[in-house]
Amino acid sequence: MKPTLIDIIPPKKSPLLKRTLRVTPLPLKRIRRLTFPKILTATFLSLVLIVLEVYALSFIDFARQARQSTTVIFSKLNEAKQALKGLDPGNAKNAFQSINEQVTSINNQADRLHLDTFASIIGLFSDQAKNLTGFLKRVGTISGAGFGLMEKLAELKTNGFEWIVNGEGEKVITALKDIDRSLTDISSLSAELKNQSAEFGYDANSWYLPATVSLYKNQGFLQELTIWLDNPKPQHLLVLFQNPSEIRPGGGFIGSYADLTITHGTLGTIDVRDIYDPDGQLDLKTIPPKELQKITVNWAARDSNWFFDFPESAKKTIQFLEASKIYQEKNVSFNAIVAVNVNVLKKILETVGPIALPDYQLTITSDNFLPTIQAEVEAGKDKSAGQPKRILKVLTPLLLKKISVLSDDQKQKLIADFQESFDAKNIMTYFKDPVLQSYVHEINLDGEVASLPNNFSGDYLAVVNANIGGDKSDAFIRQKIRLESRIDGLGLVTNNLTVERTHSGETAKEWWYRTTNHDFLKFFVPRNAALTGANGLKIKDIPTHDYENYSVDLQVQTIEATRTLHEKWSTAEYLEAGKTVFAGWLDTPAGTTKKATLQYQNLRKLTLGRSPVPYTFIYEKQSGVDTALEFSIEAPPGYQWKDNRENVYHYTTDNATGRLTLNLTLERLP
Numbered sequence: 121m122k123p124t125l126i127d128i129i130p131p132k133k134s135p136l137l138k139r140t141l142r143v144t145p146l147p148l149k150r151i152r153r154l155t156f157p158k159i160l161t162a163t164f165l166s167l168v169l170i171v172l173e174v175y176a177l178s179f180i181d182f183a184r185q186a187r188q189s190t191t192v193i194f195s196k197l198n199e200a201k202q203a204l205k206g207l208d209p210g211n212a213k214n215a216f217q218s219i220n221e222q223v224t225s226i227n228n229q230a231d232r233l234h235l236d237t238f239a240s241i242i243g244l245f246s247d248q249a250k251n252l253t254g255f256l257k258r259v260g261t262i263s264g265a266g267f268g269l270m271e272k273l274a275e276l277k278t279n280g281f282e283w284i285v286n287g288e289g290e291k292v293i294t295a296l297k298d299i300d301r302s303l304t305d306i307s308s309l310s311a312e313l314k315n316q317s318a319e320f321g322y323d324a325n326s327w328y329l330p331a332t333v334s335l336y337k338n339q340g341f342l343q344e345l346t347i348w349l350d351n352p353k354p355q356h357l358l359v360l361f362q363n364p365s366e367i368r369p370g371g372g373f374i375g376s377y378a379d380l381t382i383t384h385g386t387l388g389t390i391d392v393r394d395i396y397d398p399d400g401q402l403d404l405k406t407i408p409p410k411e412l413q414k415i416t417v418n419w420a421a422r423d424s425n426w427f428f429d430f431p432e433s434a435k436k437t438i439q440f441l442e443a444s445k446i447y448q449e450k451n452v453s454f455n456a457i458v459a460v461n462v463n464v465l466k467k468i469l470e471t472v473g474p475i476a477l478p479d480y481q482l483t484i485t486s487d488n489f490l491p492t493i494q495a496e497v498e499a500g501k502d503k504s505a506g507q508p509k510r511i512l513k514v515l516t517p518l519l520l521k522k523i524s525v526l527s528d529d530q531k532q533k534l535i536a537d538f539q540e541s542f543d544a545k546n547i548m549t550y551f552k553d554p555v556l557q558s559y560v561h562e563i564n565l566d567g568e569v570a571s572l573p574n575n576f577s578g579d580y581l582a583v584v585n586a587n588i589g590g591d592k593s594d595a596f597i598r599q600k601i602r603l604e605s606r607i608d609g610l611g612l613v614t615n616n617l618t619v620e621r622t623h624s625g626e627t628a629k630e631w632w633y634r635t636t637n638h639d640f641l642k643f644f645v646p647r648n649a650a651l652t653g654a655n656g657l658k659i660k661d662i663p664t665h666d667y668e669n670y671s672v673d674l675q676v677q678t679i680e681a682t683r684t685l686h687e688k689w690s691t692a693e694y695l696e697a698g699k700t701v702f703a704g705w706l707d708t709p710a711g712t713t714k715k716a717t718l719q720y721q722n723l724r725k726l727t728l729g730r731s732p733v734p735y736t737f738i739y740e741k742q743s744g745v746d747t748a749l750e751f752s753i754e755a756p757p758g759y760q761w762k763d764n765r766e767n768v769y770h771y772t773t774d775n776a777t778g779r780l781t782l783n784l785t786l787e788r789l790p
Contacts, residue, residue, distance in 0.1 A: 278532070280295070282524045284386060289383075290384065293349060303339050307339075337559060337562065341559035348553065351384075354383045355455050355456075356379055357380040357458065358454045360374050360459040361512065362374055362461045363592070364463060365494065367586065367744055369426055369585075370425025370426065370427055370428065370434075373422070374395050374424065375395055375422075375509065376392060398441050399420040401444050401445040401446050402440060402443060403443075403445070405669060406420075408676075410680060411662070413665060424440050428582065428584045428644065428742065429567070430550065430566060431557070434457045435550075438453075442454065459548045459550075459567075461547075462490060464537075465519070467486070467541065468523070469486035470537075471526070471537065472526065475518050477518075480511060494632075497509060498630070542565055544778050545567050545744075567743060570740060572647075572698070577727070579615070579735075580645060580738045581737075583601055583641065584642040584742050585745060588640055589638045593633060597621055597622065597637055598621070599622075599746075600620040601619055604616045604752050605752070605754070607726060607755060608757075609728070613722040614721050615645075616719050617719075617720070618717045621639065634710045635710070637710075640704075643701065644700075646722055647699055649721065651686055654689035656706060656714065656717055657691050657706060658706075659692065690704055726756075731788040733785065734783070734786075738781050739779075750770075751770070751782075754768050756786070760786070760787060760789055762784075762785040762786070
């Protein structure tokens, strides 16, 4: 018998039923005997099956796209989390915009499939359809809540300072409470979203747990900040004006400071003082760190930023100020510190414009700010009257007032400048409150020295300067750092470090710039590093003093107890901030260039023999110091750097950020 048309149609598999649909061929005579109604019924049923199959294929494709969109959505939620962590409404808003686009795309496709109608009629895929509907609603709600949160954050970021300065602190408090409620809503919705994400093949646990921790930290910070700002009792905020022309480990020399009070979110008094005012009324007698004993017998607030780790310097500053009779007798305690290197004020003046000071017959601009203020402090009329820092007392409230009335464009520029200053460690913050301090530490605003994990695979460097007896000569010092590292076949890292300092102040009019720069240099390297050579440094004799009735600072004592002397290389060695520190003096007269070189090995060997091998180099810049950095590292035999496919990796910058992290990878040669 000849094959019929139906005989040559191959069996088909339905993605919907997951089994083969096999049609049994009918004889032609049998087909002729079928009545018209039966043929019509069979045709209708066939069409229904075809429609169901097409719909099933469409739904399967839809489900696949939904899973892909779910992955994108959670990825963008993670980006929003990171932006929220840094209080960056702009990037967070972009992330929520992407989420909204994904949700819109899924919703549009669901509408085209009439998903809800189909599920309600047949019940086919009903559980997944219902879950998808709930998923989309929650994502849409989170996206909307996120946009609302970003608008509140943006408004606070743009107008918060103006509200605080202009007596509208209640707006700040209200905004913070609104943001807190929004975070609560987002946290709750995220939990529901996480529970439903598994329906679409996405495990959200890896995202959800860190995000939840981050949200709780954000909320904890906002709640504590709200309590602190809304306190009916004046809260004292200490602003340190650090002068990088006379550099110290924690930033510039603390010549002046401002005591700001904040009550119910509104700025109250602004008391700008010379640092010698409280030091002159300090009965506390403390032995200074050994190198500072060259210039002072008693340790006090003016020299308190001795530690490269800023939170430690901040604690010491607060300790000395609160012990001074100026504040002790009034029972004043400082709740927070903002340390500002005065070159930040120059950037602020670029935005706010000139400020007239009629009392001094001066107009302060970004161009003349630092030399003009320095000249008034060192040789102006106020110095002979015993108030050398009075000009700052006059200037500060005028500057704050101008900041409070900036245009929106000026505010945005100023915010960008502040962010840049934070990144460069030219602004650092510290809070007594552990919750607030933990938060500013997490977003790298506190100037704390980086901690290296136990399994750290790489190297670390910080070059820290301390001008001791060199007047304001750092204003004319230019510093270059060159680190050449080499990894041998056993994984041992050998480093050759050169620091070059050039003093160009020989033609300066003022004597305080022409002084020889006396720099106590400290090199922070990994804890397990060993010095193998040094040149250019020296050890200086320190005058002896009678410290019979002086107290000993436990932190200084702990650091100095680890001191060993490498007489062969005129270099001292300490343990500080979890690092090994090599140190020595480098004097640079005006008009000269001096160099110091060190050779040392990182005794913790890299684990070779496998590929790839991660390698991380961390460089931390000192607050207030602009430094050119050149770094190169040679791969061990048989390896190359995946990052540039070469044996040697190079990195250079004219001025590194506050913390530079290079994540590199070694790979075996092909």
